[in-house]
Amino acid sequence: MSIQSLIQISDKTALIVPETKLELSYFQLNSIVYHLQSIFTNSVSPLSRKGSQKQLRIATCLPNGLELVASFLAVATAGNVITPLNPKYTRSEFVGYLSDLQTDAVIVPRYGHLKPDSEVVSAARAIPTKPFIIEIWYDTARSLLQYEIFHPETLASMYNSVIDKSGLPPKEAGSQMPGLAKNTDIALILFTSGTTGKAKKVPLTHSNLTSSMINIIKSYKLRSRDRNYVIMPLFHIHGLQVLLASLASQGSVVVPNRFSASKFYPQLREWNFNWYSAVPTIHIILLNRRLPKELKGKLRFIRSCSSSLPSAVFTELESSFGCPVVEAYGMTEASHQVTSNNIPFHGKIPRKAGTVGIPQGSVEVIIIDENEANLNKCQVGQVAISGPNVTLGYLQNESANKESFFNFHGKRFFKTGDLGMFDNEGRLVLKGRIKEIINKGGEKISPVEIDSVVSSHEKVKDCVSFGYPDKKYGENIGCGIVCKNGTSLTETELKTWLQGRLAGFKLPQKVYIVQELPKSPTGKINRRLMSQVFGLDAKV
Structure with a gap:
């Protein structure tokens, strides 16, 4: 199936932008996406000529919001590739990623080409493929996202969609x-996050x-009334x-431009969403702010994914929000979801804290040893996955493909590289x-296990255990x-x-009491x- 085949047109609410209180139906979102597709389909657009014989590679440098949602849908459904x-990112990071992608165009906010400190525009002009710069913005009068395409070297305007009349074919509901x-x-x-060497x-x-x-959709029984x-x-x-699963289920999505703990509860009250999915870091941040009593029980469920959820946080989330918490397991190479716990009263295998549930839908999961032999239940080994959701392989990286598949x-x-x-x-x-x-003198120790115990201490908000070089034990x-x-907590108190x-x-x-732990933009700790x-x- 293609993405466009799963998103049906209707008058139901599709997307809400809380900062501007903009609400769009699926009809309206479809109009916006169709208009943006003209970047590639309009014969006078320079991208139309460039992409006549190949899939174009389009990068975006946008915050969460309508512009990024619509750009993704327009680029992908037009048959091109989006990143x-x-x-x-810094300028040097943009140069690296845009060069590696061999980018044809970069989508940025309005007036991005005029900002002398625009890292991404500066980077785009420095790479060999000379990608076009596309600015997009919401046109309130016409209820469309307009765009303007700029020359990659001179930054002269080459095409502006405002001069076009928006011609949309009539679309029937369904x-x-x-x-x-x-x-x-x-x-x-x-x-990938690229913890070792160059990102794949x-x-x-x-x-x-x-x-x-x-x-x-099937795992959480998503319906059109879900938000x-x-x-x-x-x-x-x-x-x-x-986001895409919600749209494919005819539900609605509330998309703030960034996560703000101070706005979460007011926006829950205003927009009545009934579920969210996040990494443990975000759950922990929300728990540090007291939930207003009238909002308890408003959510149908909370989903946690992308890193391990401490059992103490699981328990506190359920108690505070008055709804079930379901842990899941996902990764980029699997198009996100691999396994998930079932929502209560759905599925034969009940959810259990500390697990990430069962393989869902068409996904197969096995546990293998170092010789790629299948292991039995309760035997620890590497997690391996198969299914139509799994990537066919890394691009231009045969050594990684040989090692990983x-x-x-x-x-x-x-x-997967996970145990x-x-x-x-x-x-x-x-x-x-x-x-x-951690290999301590031949003993193989899981840092996740240590995290689980440490995080259950009543004074611990967040923690990470790790290995370090040791002359006596190796690690x-x-x-x-x-x-x-x-x-407050001292090293001696915790050790005791x-x-x-x-x-x-x-x-x-060694124990370090710190104000915060360094994390990636998605809340992960390396x-x-x-x-x-x-x-x-230091080497020992």
């Missing part, structure tokens, strides 16, 4: 969003994405897929990244701690409290960099 980039894309076309290229390019086809969208609050960035697969019983599986096991009821339990496992255990507001809760060889040797952060990376 949303983090607007906070018809699908227009588009030229085929299910085998690449729709999206994302970069992950191509995802329409079929990959729609397969995962359908799995998400999703999209707080994950849309340059990340997590944010994109919960293998055949098992006639099917192609992807090695895990299935419990007796078939739920997946993650034990951490293989490259993050030893460090732990960074953030205390809850108004509390941990005795009896962790085996002696698992106890952190454990492998923690020893550097705390000055423990």
